[in-house]
Amino acid sequence: MNTSQTAGTPVWLILTVLTAYVLLAISTPASGQNKDITVKGKVLESTGKAPVEYATLILKDRDNTIISGTSATDTGEFEVTVPQAPFLIEISFIGFVTREIKLPEAVNGQILLGEILLEQNAQTLAEVNVRGQRSQTEFHLDKRVFNVGQDLSSTGASALEVLNNVPSVTVNIQGQISLRGSQGVRILINGKPSVMASEGGNALGSITADMIDRIEVITNPSAKYEAEGTSGIINIVLKKEDKNGVNGSVTLNGGIPNNHSLGFSLNRRTPKLNLFSQIGVGYRTFPAGYRSVNTSGDSEVESSGSSKMNEQFYNLVLGADYNLNKLNLISVSGLFGFEKETQTSDNHFLLRNAGVTQSGWTRNESTRADNPKWQYDAQYQKSFEDDEKHKLLISSTGNFFAKDQYSDFTHRLSQGVASFTDQKSHTDYGEAEYIFKADYTKPFSKEWTLETGAQYQLNDLSSDFAVQNRQDDSWVTDTHLANIFVMDLDVLAAYATGAYEGKKAGIKLGLRAENTFLDTRLENTGETSRQRYLNLFPSAHTSYKFTSKLSLQAGYSRRIYRPGLWELNPFFSIQNNYNIEMGNPLLTPEYTDSYEITGIYDFSAVSINLGAYHRYTTDAIEDISTVENNIRTTLPANIGTRKANGLELNAKYAPGNRLSLSTDLNYNYFTRNGAYESTVYEFSADQFTSRLTSKLKLPAGFDLELTGNYRSGYRTIQGYVTQAAYMDLGARNKLFKGRAIVNLSIRDVFASRFFETVMHQPDFELYSRRRQGRFVTLGISYGFGKGEAMQFSGQKIF
Structure with a gap:
């Protein structure tokens, strides 16, 4: 088979998606923007009123469906615009008790909440300083999940360099990946083999850190995963x-x-x-x-x-x-x-x-x-x-x-x-x-x-x-x-x-x-x-x-x-x-x-x-x-x-x-x-x-x-x-x-x-x-x- 003859295959797919994209943009009335609601506020600690930096805020409708979300700034302030009137806002951050507030009616397209006070959770407070600032490793029954998060040394880095910051994983200067000191690692993208991870494509170095949501390290993969890769599987999950x-x-x-x-x-x-x-x-x-x-x-x-x-x-x-x-x-x-x-x-x-x-x-x-x-x-x-x-x-x-x-x-x-x-x-x-x-x-x-x-x-x-x-x-x-x-x-x-x-x-x-x-x-x-x-x-x-x-x-x-x-x-x-x-x-x-x-x-x-x-x-x-x-x-x-x-x-x-x-x-x-x-x-x-x-x-x-x-x-x-x-x-x-x-x-x-x-x-x-x-x-x-x-x-x- 001459593989070069297959290069034109996905054109229909790209054209179809692009056409749908344009049609949706055209069919959306411009007047819809006039109904947007802006929600503003400031998240503070209940004791001392220090800003709760990067607190998570989620807005929901009456059916408890998530409409939108955002994060507070380093001063605790937030501002988010949504296309419909929200009913509830949920404010959370590790080390604090999650708080829910029923929102009032918007006035002139705005809901001003002022200061929102969060109470500290003594049981998890000690974890705030670690998990609020860095990537977090989670343990599951058959794998570990490394959330790329806020790793600054990975800024501007490729997937190869991000992998080099993941526990158990090393990447040498030639781009060869080892898991616990052994090569033969199977690399997946979103759970599937990909040309981005192929040796012939040599393209892992072109996936950037901002594109990565999390990396799953599977040292002993279950039978659900392909058996390829003697030292395990690394699954790179991209953001959506x-x-x-x-x-x-x-x-x-x-x-x-x-x-x-x-x-x-x-x-x-x-x-x-x-x-x-x-x-x-x-x-x-x-x-x-x-x-x-x-x-x-x-x-x-x-x-x-x-x-x-x-x-x-x-x-x-x-x-x-x-x-x-x-x-x-x-x-x-x-x-x-x-x-x-x-x-x-x-x-x-x-x-x-x-x-x-x-x-x-x-x-x-x-x-x-x-x-x-x-x-x-x-x-x-x-x-x-x-x-x-x-x-x-x-x-x-x-x-x-x-x-x-x-x-x-x-x-x-x-x-x-x-x-x-x-x-x-x-x-x-x-x-x-x-x-x-x-x-x-x-x-x-x-x-x-x-x-x-x-x-x-x-x-x-x-x-x-x-x-x-x-x-x-x-x-x-x-x-x-x-x-x-x-x-x-x-x-x-x-x-x-x-x-x-x-x-x-x-x-x-x-x-x-x-x-x-x-x-x-x-x-x-x-x-x-x-x-x-x-x-x-x-x-x-x-x-x-x-x-x-x-x-x-x-x-x-x-x-x-x-x-x-x-x-x-x-x-x-x-x-x-x-x-x-x-x-x-x-x-x-x-x-x-x-x-x-x-x-x-x-x-x-x-x-x-x-x-x-x-x-x-x-x-x-x-x-x-x-x-x-x-x-x-x-x-x-x-x-x-x-x-x-x-x-x-x-x-x-x-x-x-x-x-x-x-x-x-x-x-x-x-x-x-x-x-x-x-x-x-x-x-x-x-x-x-x-x-x-x-x-x-x-x-x-x-x-x-x-x-x-x-x-x-x-x-x-x-x-x-x-x-x-x-x-x-x-x-x-x-x-x-x-x-x-x-x-x-x-x-x-x-x-x-x-x-x-x-x-x-x-x-x-x-x-x-x-x-x-x-x-x-x-x-x-x-x-x-x-x-x-x-x-x-x-x-x-x-």
């Missing part, structure tokens, strides 16, 4: 505006290095229909510096240099939710993006023998690429009158990503004899994924729930790669480096889970079956690979609450990690001809059995979560490096078993109403047992990661946040990764009663974050180091209509 009326925001951002963008979002909601849209344009630069040394006997090659990737991007998102009635909901959305990339690099080489330089040259790269991408999502949700949790959800999702890339490589000799001629390469890559899914949830009582469903997933991927070498004044195709690699992956799955959740104890058992069909082929050589396998994936979770402050959770699940295109494709980039990474079409999946137990203690100003876990992986996939003629080649291979035992501590403390501290510690002891060709790999080692975050509330509405990160060095299958430490800083100020927000973010304040590896093998030694450096971002966002300013916006949507 839920206020009635017109809501919007415009954002302007600037940064060093280049991080300039302009974004606009608009949402219109009525009781029956919700329409939403986002548009963004921008320009970004990603610089990097690197150095590597390959040593084999008396011969050594050193390469060092820098690269700069520039990216222009254009995004459009359109979507609609339509309530057929109170029990039936239809949702459709379409996303389209286009990126135009250019990259330059200068790589300096020195070839030495017995310490004497033999040759020296510079390899210059000039790359240009066009990347179109789109996604559609259509859902039908059927609710039932007997229970709000009784639901049927049918969905269809499609993703497409393409890359048309051209690269030119030229050489400039400084001494000795040239080792390589000038080269050109062309990559035509396409990836299409379609998922059809049905999920049914049936509560039999408040305690007992059954979940069941089925899913069919189709993946078509292709990579057409060609290299030409300069010979005299002509270009000749290198047949050894030219081929078309095609991968077709289909997975048919069905699952069922049963859960009991009582006041004290809960248990959830499940079983998932997945039948996998995988075919790969190299078109030019005729080489093919065919894999068929049926797997069962059981899961079990339980919890027990000893007191309101102390509870215990335990879980088990079996997982699978299926190699992707870049791990299977035997062809590679020629950016550095002395450091080659290539895939292995003979790779098979790896399987992991995962066990964990966690104690949760939450008392007063202190909350502590202490957990222990064990993972056992078979057919473990590891990267293996070999050196021949000073050329390092790295490819993945199935190498024996991998065991990991770990302890994890998440603690939070708020000594006062201006300061909060939180820390995440993870210790991992692991063993490797296996062999590749004639080499046996058997060893034990450990790894330690830590994060300390302090948040300080300053006068005049300023907030400050500092986050320090440390990762110990650890042993790999062939070498060692050195330790690293770095710090992030964030600051924010709200203006015009929260309508405008100014954010400053400095990531890697001391430019100390790097990734460095060392390998000492009997017949070769390897060293590599890569660093990106400090990023400074300043953004201002303004909300209009019934919208509020977003934390940060306007970068690539996906």
Whole structure:
């Protein structure tokens, strides 16, 4: 299948949604704005009358239906405009008793409430200082939910950087995500696979913090979730505006290095229909510096240099939710993006023998690429009158990503004899994924729930790669480096889970079956690979609450990690001809059995979560490096078993109403047992990661946040990764009663974050180091209509 032919599929969807959007706007009488009611007031503590900063206010009608909502400013004041006369206002904030007030009739379109006094709740007062200022981690039977909230160091950040602030999750400088020190994590967007989270799309770095509502960390997923991802699942849930009326925001951002963008979002909601849209344009630069040394006997090659990737991007998102009635909901959305990339690099080489330089040259790269991408999502949700949790959800999702890339490589000799001629390469890559899914949830009582469903997933991927070498004044195709690699992956799955959740104890058992069909082929050589396998994936979770402050959770699940295109494709980039990474079409999946137990203690100003876990992986996939003629080649291979035992501590403390501290510690002891060709790999080692975050509330509405990160060095299958430490800083100020927000973010304040590896093998030694450096971002966002300013916006949507 040629995936590039599917790029035009979602046009009908985008046009349909856009037409509906315009018709609704036209059909709404302008005179309706004259009926708007403005509600004003000020929320104060009952003792001392200090402002209750950022108190939550919800307006309801006579049927107790929510009309609108807002938050008080740092002075306790609020002002909200609604399209109809409200009957009731509910004011709440953690640490205070929730208060409801029946509203009087509006006078001249206004309801002036004056001062509203809230009484402190002694039982929860100690929690105010922590939970009112920062993201909050919630524990469920089979997952943890991290609400992105007010994390200042994530201001202007991408989803990758937000993930790096989530307990248990680490992201290295190359963008590889680990959960409790282990890769093989399955990334979902709104509970579904997405081109935004695909390895080929490499687009997670383009989802911005302001777009994220919460992140769900599922270290032991139940059978309801796909079995893909041996170390667990991370589900990124994006925001969706839920206020009635017109809501919007415009954002302007600037940064060093280049991080300039302009974004606009608009949402219109009525009781029956919700329409939403986002548009963004921008320009970004990603610089990097690197150095590597390959040593084999008396011969050594050193390469060092820098690269700069520039990216222009254009995004459009359109979507609609339509309530057929109170029990039936239809949702459709379409996303389209286009990126135009250019990259330059200068790589300096020195070839030495017995310490004497033999040759020296510079390899210059000039790359240009066009990347179109789109996604559609259509859902039908059927609710039932007997229970709000009784639901049927049918969905269809499609993703497409393409890359048309051209690269030119030229050489400039400084001494000795040239080792390589000038080269050109062309990559035509396409990836299409379609998922059809049905999920049914049936509560039999408040305690007992059954979940069941089925899913069919189709993946078509292709990579057409060609290299030409300069010979005299002509270009000749290198047949050894030219081929078309095609991968077709289909997975048919069905699952069922049963859960009991009582006041004290809960248990959830499940079983998932997945039948996998995988075919790969190299078109030019005729080489093919065919894999068929049926797997069962059981899961079990339980919890027990000893007191309101102390509870215990335990879980088990079996997982699978299926190699992707870049791990299977035997062809590679020629950016550095002395450091080659290539895939292995003979790779098979790896399987992991995962066990964990966690104690949760939450008392007063202190909350502590202490957990222990064990993972056992078979057919473990590891990267293996070999050196021949000073050329390092790295490819993945199935190498024996991998065991990991770990302890994890998440603690939070708020000594006062201006300061909060939180820390995440993870210790991992692991063993490797296996062999590749004639080499046996058997060893034990450990790894330690830590994060300390302090948040300080300053006068005049300023907030400050500092986050320090440390990762110990650890042993790999062939070498060692050195330790690293770095710090992030964030600051924010709200203006015009929260309508405008100014954010400053400095990531890697001391430019100390790097990734460095060392390998000492009997017949070769390897060293590599890569660093990106400090990023400074300043953004201002303004909300209009019934919208509020977003934390940060306007970068690539996906």
